[in-house]
Amino acid sequence: MAARYGHGGDVMVADLVVHRLAFALRVDEHFSREPLGEPVEVRLDTGEPAVDSLSGSARHSDGTYRWANLSDGLRRVTLRSASGRWVRWDPAPLDVVVPVPDQKTALVAEMWPTPLAAAPPGVSTIRGKLVGAGVAGLRVEIDGTGAPPTGRWTFADAQGELMYLLPGGPWPMTAARLLDLTISIPGRTVAGVEVLPGPTSFTGAQFAIPPQREIRARFHVL
The missing domain is CATH 2.60.40.1120 (Carboxypeptidase-like, regulatory domain)
Structure with a gap:
């Protein structure tokens, strides 16, 4: 509680407001x-x-x-x-x-x-697009190949697009020092992956990307 003096020496006391x-x-x-x-x-x-x-x-x-x-x-x-x-x-x-x-x-x-978000600096980021029939709203999980699941996931939007971040680690690496990753979509099969630009094509759900960079990828879904 604070006190201040008005004209003529009168004391005016301010109320102390306490929030719970x-x-x-x-x-x-x-x-x-x-x-x-x-x-x-x-x-x-x-x-x-x-x-x-x-x-x-x-x-x-x-x-x-x-x-x-x-x-x-x-x-x-x-x-x-x-x-x-x-x-x-x-x-x-x-x-x-x-x-x-x-x-x-x-x-x-x-x-x-969402796909509108900016990629955090220094974080491996995938801007992905699911290609196939009925891909809107599918749940997507991307983990290190052979590594325990991270428990992270996202959904594709109405256009089949998604943004997936891969912070932390360590992540499995290929001999070429690329992140060794596998995508899974419950109830569907991933037939292939194209990493852009290029594209660099992979058969099946396993693919590789440069670490600590933002990349684009197309995932072909059956």
């Missing part, structure tokens, strides 16, 4: 599991606004969005990217029950890059 944190939600990029650098729209179905950061943005410097002074009860959270560069593919509804067990620990939601 209800919960914080961090929005991560799916492939890196790091906070999304771009602000997105995060809304509650009950309409309460998030608490702005000191910069005036709803996104705080640690990548969280925060709500305070909420009454107890269920809230459903929706995420939207105004730029169209990010999408939430997880089909599970994002529900939060207030009070949460631990207000100091942020809840986490993930978003996926």
Whole structure:
């Protein structure tokens, strides 16, 4: 509480407003599991606004969005990217029950890059297109050949296009020091891969790309 003096020496006492944190939600990029650098729209179905950061943005410097002074009860959270560069593919509804067990620990939601997103510098990135019948909305997984699955995945959009990031590692390498990768699409067969420019063609689902670069590829799907 702060005090200041008015004219004539009268003391005026300013009220101290205290906000009770209800919960914080961090929005991560799916492939890196790091906070999304771009602000997105995060809304509650009950309409309460998030608490702005000191910069005036709803996104705080640690990548969280925060709500305070909420009454107890269920809230459903929706995420939207105004730029169209990010999408939430997880089909599970994002529900939060207030009070949460631990207000100091942020809840986490993930978003996926769309083909409109920029490739992160130094990260192996595939801008892919599925070629074949009925490829819109197919789930795509790309892992190191012979390596355990990473648990990462994405969906092709209505045009069969996708953006797939390969951060971290180590990744299996070919003798030519290329990333040795295999694509899988549940319920479908990948007959071949073309890595552009060139193209460099591969038969089947196994293919190779230069590391730490952005490449384009066509995946032929049966």
